[in-house]
Amino acid sequence: MNYPVWIVPHIGSGWVIGLIAIFHIMISHFAIGGGLYLAMAEWRALRTGRRDWFEFLPRHSKFFLILTGVYGAVSGVGIWFAIGLAAPEATSTLIHNFVFAWAIEWLFFLVELTSAAVYYYTWNRIPDELHLKVGWFYAVAAFFTLFIINGILAFMLTPGDAWLAVAGSGQEASRFFQAFFNPTYWPSLALRILVCVALAGVWALVTGSRIDETKQPELKADVIRWSVRWLVPAFFLMPICTLWYLACVPDSQLELLRLGISTVGPGSFSHVTRAVLVSTMASATILAVAYLVAYRKPLDFSFGYACAIVFLAFAATASGEHTREMLRKPYVIVGHMYSNAIRATPVLVRGQRISEVERFNRFGYLRDSIWAREGHDRASETSQSPSNDSASTLARGELIYRGQCAACHTLNGYRGLRRLMRERDLTAIRNILTMLHDPPEESPYRAFMPPLVGTDDEIDALALYLDSILHKDSSQTQSGGKIAGRH
Template sequence: MEVFPVNQYDPLMPGILMAIVAVVHVFLAQFAVGGGMLLCYFQWLAMTGRCPNARLFVHGYFKWLVLISFVAGAVTGVGIWFTAIQVSAPTIGEMIRNFHWIWATEYLFFLLEIFAGYLFYRYHRNISDAACLKLLGMYAFAAWMSLFLINGIISWQLTPGGWIDDHWIVAGFFNPTFWPSLFFRTIVALTLAGLVACIVVNTMTKLDQEEKRTLINYAAHLLVPMVLMPILGGWFMLAMPEDSRGWITGGSPAMTLFMNISVGASLAIGGYAFIGMFLQKLYINGATATLLLMLAFGATAGGEFVREGSRKPYSIRYWMYSNGIFPDEVAQMRKDGCLANDPYPLTEGTKVAGEITTRGAKVFRRQCAVCHTVVGINGVTDLTKTWDEEQMRMNFAKLQHTKPFMPPFAGTPEELESLVRYLKWVEHGDDSAAEAPLDEEALANIQKWLDAAGTEPTSGLHQRSDVVMKGHR
């Protein structure tokens, strides 16, 4: 059993911190993928004489692409790794352990993307149109291959597919949601590139409005594939596990809300782009294009929230819970405790009343801190404020039944009682009550509730319990 510390950022929820970095990076990275495709298209338009001003656009647009994807994209990419390791090192460890060669291959494509992009940026005015197209094609291909490879790993977290049975990397990579997710993300990438292109065109002071309209109409061609989004979204939902689909279709109000935000924003963008920009060939100014891009950011944020949240109670579906504990470890932790192999002290400055609340704070860090704060956003003390101690003991012991999107409590009755004492102490500050000797009757009741709840989650495991309980190592 490997134990990693979880850094707490109260009152900011660790998941929120991760989401902020991840959404920004995904938005920028998908723009970089679509930007390469758009540049190839516009370079071809210039070479074939279909749009004389396309060459001017390519030379100007690429500066934006470099600044956004090479600089901001790279910084937020490193930020994702740093933040993810702080928040959920076990998840990152499993991803690297199983897909290290794919990560390495993706890094090579990223280097190719940087190499081709730099050569174009440095020499595009000194080489032929054909050479420019080759460099842009190389850039676009490398960027899309990065998306291809990372998509396989990310979608594996939700639908590991046949990997669960034999750990065959191909089965995990080409999992049930791989293709719909890949096609959907590719269309999102084209959409973002097209919208940014509309903003850039409006900054080109050398062109009159009619010339700008022509470029915008060509950029709108990249938005047309959005008509396929409902089909791909339906395909993705059908490939999801049944209970995950249930979370986003009403089972979890938060996930349903974000799902509706994503769908609504996408419909607004798609409808305006297809009817107004493509069919009616409308000219849009920079403000309108920026508004559409902001809606696209909202759709991206909503979609990423749904993708992450729909895995609950897992971090890796059927394989690892969101708190980094493996399903086959729960039963043993019920006997030995979740702190038996936890060597990490509490961080300096953590307030406790004594030995019992110290143990409770460590239990919170081990089992709750990935998704919750003590006091703050999604704070447990606020969520349990109306529960008395007896209710808290029972609800924690039967956690996977109380909250089906949460994993089972993995610890001894003494650890659960320590957690209850710690949370009540944070709320009320009563040192004597928090550090009073443990009550044997309360411990017996906790054990009874733990036994009644069992060690399996109520969400999803019924489909894979024969596999995950065999052991993760």
């Protein structure tokens, strides 16, 4: 608990990151694929002599500049704000290990923003050949931002054995390239390029649908059909690249996906199963609408159809990204840091390398907490001098809940503990916590929940706190005593 815990009622901090991230992904991937779309469309118009395209392209580039330069940039800042509050320890790790990669990515981002503005504001002001070069310059700069950020995102799922071998030793910088070009780097890059190209076509359908078919029927038909073709590579190549990607993911991280798929037969759809089905069905619906309406009847393709395709693309992208995030569980950086910021790899403490799980179990989770609330000093003491005071014990339990549970759970909303632990008494709650503290090998919880750490007294305090929020009326008579048979 080196940082304060950010509690977001009802939805949890994870959903704050997720909602901002999906909005940003829809725009940032369009910023990459859309730059390629504009450059190729302008090149195609010049090659074929279709001057009517130069009435559409400036309008599309204005839409492109506003969406990517304003909403994309602001949502990108929003992601940094959210992850800095929700997962500060993981954010710090990514910054320290990839500080120069971040610097290079931001440099290319500045080049990207500048060239996008130059591209739009120089329509019909500079020679066509020079303007096209500006478009290609933007497309290359945008691709390099993807090239860099993809390495960092893929690292969180597959940091690689070389980096994990030195994690926590202070020698992580010596494994920079092994961490960056990690096992899932190339399949992840291929998948993201396909998404970028597909979203370029999806967003182009929005501006293309606004062309007046009564005044420019040939232009609208050509723009709509050409934009639909940008969806084709994703539909045919994405299944292949997905299999390539999954083949590079460690077996331990595929357990949750296998568990989700295995529930389809019995009809019990898990969280992962629903996400995969939504992504698949949304993608199939996009293909059907794009072909049956947009490609076959381009003049009938309205703005409403375009918005429907954007919504379906949002659903498919959100579900796919959510599934990818689920593969990391119970880690935020696989093999190194759990989702509650506890490090799984040994770290250097007073000249000795020891895992935080072992250290917290031996000496106590709250001992080194610098963010224990003022007035509850005893909440940060070790188990050698436990407090018998009811209020102090509940305070200790709340601090453990905030530090170890609140990253994934809320009290009343998403993954709400009141709902998950309803109708359980104090003994049952303590038994569950004991199982999470020392999960057996066959326990399904190992696939998606980090181990609960702390001394016996701290686990008791957490049990009493959870019991107090579940059974407020009876908790006062139970919270002062010890839990029988806890050892």
